[in-house]
Amino acid sequence: MTIAHSIEPSAGQFILSDQDFEAVAKFAHKNFGLALSSSKKPLVSSRLSRRLNRLNVRDFKSYLSNLDTPGGEGERSELLSLLTTNVTQFFREPHHFETLREDVLPPLIEKARSGGRVRLWSAGCSNGQEPYTMAMVLNQLCPDAARLDIKILGTDIDPVVVRTAQAAQYPADELAQIPAKYRAKGAGDQLPDEILSLVSFGVLNLIEPFPFKGKFDAIFCRNVAIYFDTPTQQHVWSAFQKSLNPGGYLFIGHSERMSGPAATHLQTSGITTYINSSAGLST
Ligand SMILES: C[S@@+](CC[C@H](N)C(=O)[O-])C[C@H]1O[C@@H](n2cnc3c(N)ncnc32)[C@H](O)[C@@H]1O
Known part of the structure; x- marks a missing residue:
């Protein structure tokens, strides 16, 4: 199946198109320094899909454009959290x-x-x-x-x-x-x-x-x-x-x-x- 649209609902889930993945990767690189290779696409897709469902947002482009506004600060840190891990421990290494x-x-x-x-x-x-x-x-x-x-x-x-x-x-x-x-x-x-x-x-x-x-x-x-x-x-x-x-x-x-x-x-x-x-x- 070719994914033609930004995000298509599929059994209650969104699927990230290649173009959308590129847009997230570009945003994450510019704002957080993160490098998201295409191997990360399935992970990013499933995590973002859960996030958009929770927010009840059905249009990925509006999600992305909100991130770039001053009011999007909270969502920017949510995005960072879902793209990285906070795993740590006392006396690690x-x-x-x-x-x-x-x-x-x-x-x-x-x-x-x-x-x-x-x-x-x-x-x-x-x-x-x-x-x-x-x-x-x-x-x-x-x-x-x-x-x-x-x-x-x-x-x-x-x-x-x-x-x-x-x-x-x-x-x-x-x-x-x-x-x-x-x-x-x-x-x-x-x-x-x-x-x-x-x-x-x-x-x-x-x-x-x-x-x-x-x-x-x-x-x-x-x-x-x-x-x-x-x-x-x-x-x-x-x-x-x-x-x-x-x-x-x-x-x-x-x-x-x-x-x-x-x-x-x-x-x-x-x-x-x-x-x-x-x-x-x-x-
Ligand atoms: C896996 S934790 C590492 C925690 C701790 N340094 C350790 O080794 O246990 C990675 C942390 O890096 C932070 N991080 C990712 N990108 C960052 C950036 N551009 N500037 C500052 N912190 C960043 C994440 O928010 C996350 O808390």
């Missing part, structure tokens, strides 16, 4: 937190104790488990961190996950992965203040220019660039390199690869771990 504990934090804590400024960033932090894990490692090494100028920032493009991260309430099975002393005592409890006080959150799209004045000492951006095409990945790696202090660390996801101009300045230092060797900028 634990070797990075070992490096944080053993190599990254000790000199930074010294620096902060001598009055220096220390900034860590979890970019694409999803529901917050990654920056809170960073805070737990920091708190273990430096219980007085909240009194020093050490801050952890968590950002994500999706305002829904950022709100969940700020609420800092996690189900018991997830809390089972963290040291007992940080576990909430009862259902609905937040993580303890000693952890919350180290982390702040914001909404940030990584493909747009970063709004920061100062530089970071370590950046975790794991399992995010996997959704981007190579030019977008290279753009983001360069933006991170420019945002790192000399000697600063970048941690990326297990299935991601460093490439492009930033690779000249980011020296491999362990599994998917890079150190910024340059005070200069990658071009």
Whole structure:
């Protein structure tokens, strides 16, 4: 059967035409940096079809044109959520937190104790488990961190996950992965203040220019660039390199690869771990 129209109802479902898929892929690339190859079409089609049915929208073109308006902001984040996954967990890819504990934090804590400024960033932090894990490692090494100028920032493009991260309430099975002393005592409890006080959150799209004045000492951006095409990945790696202090660390996801101009300045230092060797900028 040839799909001639935008979306034809089929047994209560919409089917995305090739043209519509192209339009979504173009929108997602321009707005979120996502690369949707044609192999993703069945997945995108079924997820979008559910969304349009829920909204009772029968015309895909009006769905798409609403996305591009100021009032479409909420639906833009719904679209992003259905095109990506927010899967995360405390102490995910634990070797990075070992490096944080053993190599990254000790000199930074010294620096902060001598009055220096220390900034860590979890970019694409999803529901917050990654920056809170960073805070737990920091708190273990430096219980007085909240009194020093050490801050952890968590950002994500999706305002829904950022709100969940700020609420800092996690189900018991997830809390089972963290040291007992940080576990909430009862259902609905937040993580303890000693952890919350180290982390702040914001909404940030990584493909747009970063709004920061100062530089970071370590950046975790794991399992995010996997959704981007190579030019977008290279753009983001360069933006991170420019945002790192000399000697600063970048941690990326297990299935991601460093490439492009930033690779000249980011020296491999362990599994998917890079150190910024340059005070200069990658071009
Ligand atoms: C699979 S989660 C990774 C969470 C965490 N970093 C980890 O490794 O456990 C991917 C996150 O990237 C976010 N994301 C996708 N595109 C983004 C973009 N352009 N800017 C910022 N965040 C983005 C998604 O919203 C999602 O929360």
